[in-house]
Amino acid sequence: MTQVRSEPIQSVLGGxxxxxxxxxxxxxxxxxxxxxxxxxxxxxxxxxxxLGVMQNADVMKEVLHRDIKKVPTLRGxxxxxxxxxxxxxxxxxxxxAGKILSADVINxxxxxxxxxxxxxxxxxxLTLQAMNADIIVIRHPHSGAPHFLARNLxxxxxxxxxxxxxxxxxxxxxxxxxxxxxxxxxxxxVVIVGDILYSRVARSNLWGLTKMxxxxxxxxxxxxxxxxxxxxxxxxxxxxxxxxxxxxNVERALEGADVVMALRLQLERQRAGRLPTLxxxxxxxxxxxxxxxxxxxxxxxxxxxxxxxxxxIDPEVAHGARSVIEEQVTNGVAIRMAxxxxxxxxxxxxxxxxP
Amino acid sequence: xxxxxxxxxxxxxxxxxxxLARISHEILERNSRVERVALVGIYTRGVPMAERIAGAIKxxxxxxxxxxxxxxxxxxxxxxxxxxxxxxxxxLPVNIQGKSVILVDDVLYTGRTIRAAMDALNDFGRPRDIQxxxxxxxxxxxxxxxxxxxxxxxxxxxxxxxxxxxxxxxGVDQVVILxxxxx
Amino acid sequence: xxxxxxxxxxxVDPAQGIxxxxxxxxxxxxxxxxxxxxxxxxxxxxIDASGSTVCPGFVDLHCHLREPGYxxxxxxxxxxxxxxxxxxxxxxxxxxxxxxxxxxxxxEFVLRKASDEGSVRVLSIGCVTKGxxxxxxxxxxxxxxxxxxxxSDDGxxxxxxNIMRQALSxxxxxGLPVINHCEVPELFQGGSMHEGWISNRLGIQxxxxxxxxxMVSRDIALAELTGGRLHVAHISTxxxxxxxxxxxxxxxxxxxxxxxxxxxxxxxxxMGVRDGGSPFDPLTSSxxxxxxxxxxxxxxxxxxxxxxxxxxxxxxxxxxxDHAPHNRVxxxxxxxxxxxxxxxxxxxxxxxxxxxxxxEIALPWLIxxxxxxxxxxxxxxxxxxxxxxxxxxxxxxxxxxxxxxxxDGFASRGKxxxxxxxxxxxxxxxxxxxxxxxxxxxP
Numbered sequence: 001m002t003q004v005r006s007e008p009i010q011s012v013l014g015g016x017x018x019x020x021x022x023x024x025x026x027x028x029x030x031x032x033x034x035x036x037x038x039x040x041x042x043x044x045x046x047x048x049x050x051l052g053v054m055q056n057a058d059v060m061k062e063v064l065h066r067d068i069k070k071v072p073t074l075r076g077x078x079x080x081x082x083x084x085x086x087x088x089x090x091x092x093x094x095x096x097a098g099k100i101l102s103a104d105v106i107n108x109x110x111x112x113x114x115x116x117x118x119x120x121x122x123x124x125x126l127t128l129q130a131m132n133a134d135i136i137v138i139r140h141p142h143s144g145a146p147h148f149l150a151r152n153l154x155x156x157x158x159x160x161x162x163x164x165x166x167x168x169x170x171x172x173x174x175x176x177x178x179x180x181x182x183x184x185x186x187x188x189x190v191v192i193v194g195d196i197l198y199s200r201v202a203r204s205n206l207w208g209l210t211k212m213x214x215x216x217x218x219x220x221x222x223x224x225x226x227x228x229x230x231x232x233x234x235x236x237x238x239x240x241x242x243x244x245x246x247x248x249n250v251e252r253a254l255e256g257a258d259v260v261m262a263l264r265l266q267l268e269r270q271r272a273g274r275l276p277t278l279x280x281x282x283x284x285x286x287x288x289x290x291x292x293x294x295x296x297x298x299x300x301x302x303x304x305x306x307x308x309x310x311x312x313i314d315p316e317v318a319h320g321a322r323s324v325i326e327e328q329v330t331n332g333v334a335i336r337m338a339x340x341x342x343x344x345x346x347x348x349x350x351x352x353x354x355p
Numbered sequence: 356x357x358x359x360x361x362x363x364x365x366x367x368x369x370x371x372x373x374x375l376a377r378i379s380h381e382i383l384e385r386n387s388r389v390e391r392v393a394l395v396g397i398y399t400r401g402v403p404m405a406e407r408i409a410g411a412i413k414x415x416x417x418x419x420x421x422x423x424x425x426x427x428x429x430x431x432x433x434x435x436x437x438x439x440x441x442x443x444x445x446x447l448p449v450n451i452q453g454k455s456v457i458l459v460d461d462v463l464y465t466g467r468t469i470r471a472a473m474d475a476l477n478d479f480g481r482p483r484d485i486q487x488x489x490x491x492x493x494x495x496x497x498x499x500x501x502x503x504x505x506x507x508x509x510x511x512x513x514x515x516x517x518x519x520x521x522x523x524x525x526g527v528d529q530v531v532i533l534x535x536x537x538x
Numbered sequence: 539x540x541x542x543x544x545x546x547x548x549x550v551d552p553a554q555g556i557x558x559x560x561x562x563x564x565x566x567x568x569x570x571x572x573x574x575x576x577x578x579x580x581x582x583x584x585i586d587a588s589g590s591t592v593c594p595g596f597v598d599l600h601c602h603l604r605e606p607g608y609x610x611x612x613x614x615x616x617x618x619x620x621x622x623x624x625x626x627x628x629x630x631x632x633x634x635x636x637x638x639x640x641x642x643x644x645x646e647f648v649l650r651k652a653s654d655e656g657s658v659r660v661l662s663i664g665c666v667t668k669g670x671x672x673x674x675x676x677x678x679x680x681x682x683x684x685x686x687x688x689x690s691d692d693g694x695x696x697x698x699x700n701i702m703r704q705a706l707s708x709x710x711x712x713g714l715p716v717i718n719h720c721e722v723p724e725l726f727q728g729g730s731m732h733e734g735w736i737s738n739r740l741g742i743q744x745x746x747x748x749x750x751x752x753m754v755s756r757d758i759a760l761a762e763l764t765g766g767r768l769h770v771a772h773i774s775t776x777x778x779x780x781x782x783x784x785x786x787x788x789x790x791x792x793x794x795x796x797x798x799x800x801x802x803x804x805x806x807x808x809m810g811v812r813d814g815g816s817p818f819d820p821l822t823s824s825x826x827x828x829x830x831x832x833x834x835x836x837x838x839x840x841x842x843x844x845x846x847x848x849x850x851x852x853x854x855x856x857x858x859x860d861h862a863p864h865n866r867v868x869x870x871x872x873x874x875x876x877x878x879x880x881x882x883x884x885x886x887x888x889x890x891x892x893x894x895x896x897x898e899i900a901l902p903w904l905i906x907x908x909x910x911x912x913x914x915x916x917x918x919x920x921x922x923x924x925x926x927x928x929x930x931x932x933x934x935x936x937x938x939x940x941x942x943x944x945x946d947g948f949a950s951r952g953k954x955x956x957x958x959x960x961x962x963x964x965x966x967x968x969x970x971x972x973x974x975x976x977x978x979x980x981p
Contacts, residue, residue: 035438043739052441059426059442068478071429101429119724122870142872143741144826151823163874165741203741227746228738240818341428341439 035344038150038157041166042207050212056338057288057331062332073102075342077134081327082124083160084140087231089305089329090170090213094137097336103135108182121145125152135343138162143200154342164198170304173335177213177328178259186213191253193219193285194263194312197226197274201304202263206241217245219253220285223274240308250285257295261302262287262313271327272349278311288314292322300324365509365517366527374506375404378488379411381504386455391483393451395423396444397460397472403523405459415454425458428488430471434452445475452480457504461519465491466500471537491530493517539973539974541565543578547587547934551594552906553913553923558706562592564930564955565975571926585975587934590967593905594918595627595658595714595931597912599718599795600771600858601883603660604631605649607636610679612863612951614648617883618656620950622859623976625966627931628659628913628921629861633670634693640665640676656973657976658969661916666691666705666716672698675705677727682712683888687916690717692771695753697723706766707766715767715793715915718757720778721834721930725749730873732805732835736817740809740826742873745835747775754778761792769915770794772860774834776844783853793859793915796845798889805836807956810871828876832862846898849907856911857904859886863952881952886941886961887935894937895963900938923947930973939965 017183042050063071079098083091092275098105108124121140125148128136138146143163150157161167178185190209196218209216211258222230225246234242247253254260269275292299301313301323309315318325362393366374383404386392389412396405402424409422426441469487476482477526493511509532511517516533542564546787549560549572561576562569578584604612609853612620614631621629624752631648639648645662652660664681668674670691677697678689689709696702696718711814730958731737733744742967752768758781770782773794784790806817808831810824830836848854862879882889890908913922920928940963945953969977 038823040823041821044822058426058444059428062444063429066478071478072474073429118865120871122867140872142874145872147821147826148872163741163872164743200741209517226738227733227744228735233735234657236496238816238818267654341442344438 004061019328021308022209038146039168039339039343040150040159041147042168042171042204042211045208045211047211047213050172050175050208050287051341053172053335053338054179056341057176057334059097060334061331062339063337064330069100070102071100072102074101076099077105078106078132079135079137079340080106080108080128080131080133081137081160082128082139084138084145085161087139087161089332090139092152093329093332094158094160094336096333097340100333101337101340103340106133108171121148125149128155129153135340150293158339158343161200163200164203166204167200167202167304168204168208169332169339170201171208172339173328174191174201174261174302174304175203175208176335177302177324177331180256180327180331181324185209188258189213189217189256190216190261191217191219191257191258192261192263193250193253195224195265195269196220196263197224198269199263205261206244210240210243215243215245217247217253217257219247219250221275221281222248224269250291251294254291254294257299259300259302260287260292260295261304262307263304264306265308265312274332282311286310286312286314287317289316293316297335302328304328319353361534362518362531363534364529364531366490366507371506371528371530374490375407376503378504378506379408381409381414381417382457382488383412383416385503389418389420391455392451392483393423393448393454393456395425395447395456395458395476396432396469397458398424398426399524400519400521401425401458403521404461408459408488423447425472425475427468427471427475428445431496432467432471447479450480451476451482453483455484455486456482457486457488459464459488461490461521462517463487463500463502463505464490464495464517466496466498468469469500470498479528502526518533540565541570541579541582541977542924542930542970542973543576543582543584544587544592544932544934545576547590547592549592549924550905551900551924551961552902553594553910554925556924557902562932564925564970564973567930569924569926569928570897572924580836585816585934585968587967590934590936591901591905592932592934594909594913594924594928595933595969595971596625596887596893596908597628597916597922598859598861598883599628599856599912599915601629601861602634602863602879603631603632603648604635604863605651606644608953610865611868613655614651614660615655615657616657616861616949616951617861618652618660619977620881620883622657622886622969622971623966624859624886625933625969626658626859626883626886627929627969627971628661628934629777629883630663630687630916632690632692633663633665634691638665638670639663639686640668640670640681641676642680645686647685649706658971661685661687663688663690663692663717665689666696667701670694672696672701675701675708678705678709678712678714682714685712688715688717688769690719690771692717692719695719695721695723699756703760703764706760706768707764710764710766713767715769716828717754717769717771719771719833720753720757721745722751722752725752729833729835730876731808732837734805736805736809739817740821740873743806745941747777747837747841750775751777751781754781758782758790758792761785761790765791767791768793771842772797772800772858773845773854774800774836774837774841776841776861777848779844779848779853783848786853789938793800793855794853795856796849796854797858797860798838798882798886799832799836800834801842801849802889802892803836803956804839804842805831807836812960826873827956828871828873829880829954829958831869831873831878832860832880833878837887846893849893850903851901854907854966855906856884856915857890858912859883860951861950863950864954865951866953869954879952880956881945881948881950881954883950884948885955885957885962886943886966887966888943889957891937891962891964930970932970933966934970935964935966937964939963939967941965
């Protein structure tokens, strides 16, 4: 007898509709039934959980478009950002995300704090424990530092980049940016060009992209590709990266690409003997307008920042029509809000509700 | 000790339809100017319910009523330390400033959901007034909140669960009460 | 000292080819005999060893006792107590202490301290180069006169090829081996684990197998050039094994050792993967196990399998622990910051017994590689055997007893083991050194 209203309901933004990555529907996206305590990398995310984070990020993005950008979600929670490496972009992104969600955000940085006075990570961890931090966001030059904290603390740990290992929040915002533009990731050809060997962004994206069904191509000179990817060791049953292609020629790699992700080239690679000169690298692997023509016309150009314009990416490409690099930054805040929302913070009294 | 849930139907599909129709009439009685009303369903099952009420109003009155969908995930105060559900984007139909907003939900229990929904609404504007429509009021309020429109009052005990099922989400229209049966 | 009769155990003495249920009598610090049935002398103590294996005390050619200089990690007293608990009655102490053992005075210090405070026999290994800095030869002749049993700059490789050549040549006058830690620094520096899939996914700089093989290859060439005695410490790769095999086929004086951990653990241990896990599984917070950081690194499964094969077919001369104790803070950090090394003495038997239980290595052969073989290497006919008149050093172990490793309960100051909390099968019941019980497990 009753009828379901058929016209689409309008967005709160009235015309300026937020980019909604995942289509809103009434079915519930399955989450981790037991909840998630840490975000260390994407290797333990299921595709459904990644979609769930993106869906929450859509909600967060709507909050970002409000006049008053504040919701009470994490009121009374303490978020500590612990950065052992300089990073403006990621730290500010987390700080903003925490503050919009009404968390108390405390920034502990390498400059002037005990972190630089040779205090060990363990001692710092004990201090943080005493402060009853609910969530610790850590960036550290050594791989595995977040796992060390997760092992030794009751707090939730979010990895904001550890050594050469992982940068899961960056990878999630990259996935979210792709999903926003393309509606899906499955089947897309995603080319990651640059310093794969040392790149935590590439490692986390490899997990995320392959889980979401992308065809990933890694492109770099062989000296900047993990040796393990250059031999036949991936031809083992069950290898998660069996489908990943390695290509040392950038023109061949870019052919028909849906997404091109350029990575920052660290200047010390030349001194380490991995590259003859930066000039040669730029000539052989730089993403130029001419090379970009080999990709699909609707290609998305991405970069995790900060860029060496003129080395790994031509300024014309970085700021061109196909670039979504600026958007990655905005999406970063939404994704980090979604992640702060998702992690299972301790109940008052310090212990977790789960066994 | 084994436990199983014993289910008992308290509203059938027909009874649910009659309840929603009655609520629609009551809304019209109380709000003479339909264009000043916005129906806002609370995810998950409040959303299709709001749409059905709007459909009924259109049928009775021939007028469209604005319908919105609200996710209260960002405003909940009752899941600290628990698993947070995935949210759905909030869509409000019009500027709610000066409107009579009718929050639509399936079950009214502690009142915390409605409290969170009111907080959320306040972030979007200042409605003229806020009313509440629910299919089932099961009692046990923890906050001074009441519903203007109630499909059925159902006395319950705390170890019972009231489960509203709607075709759009669950494939069936039905309200059941689940009781944990200690064996 | 009362005579000691060890009754009814399975007596395994590879040096004599003995493997039978028998009684063993020890008297005046020496072995008196093995017979089907020995009536205990009037004043004798009797140990019932039925169900247990009775063998010569284990001889460890390679351990770090850290004293002098690093007493926070280990002392001669605690290290030898750990040895006794692990069934070792003779341990050879590496010289990378502070100061390093590069002079007769330091050798005397170590030996005197050991005889005063040690629970078991300690032999001293001297430096190859002064200060162990790889530049000038240490006074190898005088070190030999002071009693060292070999030369090593262990902890560091002898990097300079000419120094290594001279060391092999010079030491041949003493008839003592040069024990080299083979790793090429250029391929090793900055690395913390085996280079492969797991180092790649963990984002940890890897150490390729070739880092070891290049130096082993060089050292073998130098051994051939000089005729010196080369002993390759703690081999870890299939490639190294092949190089040693070829050197032996040529008849060169080249020997090698393997550790319990390189025989039983792979690089997956760093990832926190235990039995039944896959290297493709998601990492958990137990990943980045600093206790699995060791030099040379734990290698891939193919290397582990090759080493077991090499142990079985005799290319590998002996099992040595490379017991490398550290204090807690040395491991309570990230992998990159962590010290290299595992505290091995107290878990060695339990580890290698897994190879016996899996049928890969026969028990007498395993015992040979831990007793007779290292004794032969040291040229000591009185050690590593239960021959009449040999030192009364005996280990009694229950090959089938299961026990859970509890690092906090170690006698060693080094609690650094990746095996903490794991169950091992094979446990030392008693250790007898010079006719005295120096360790006895509580029943």
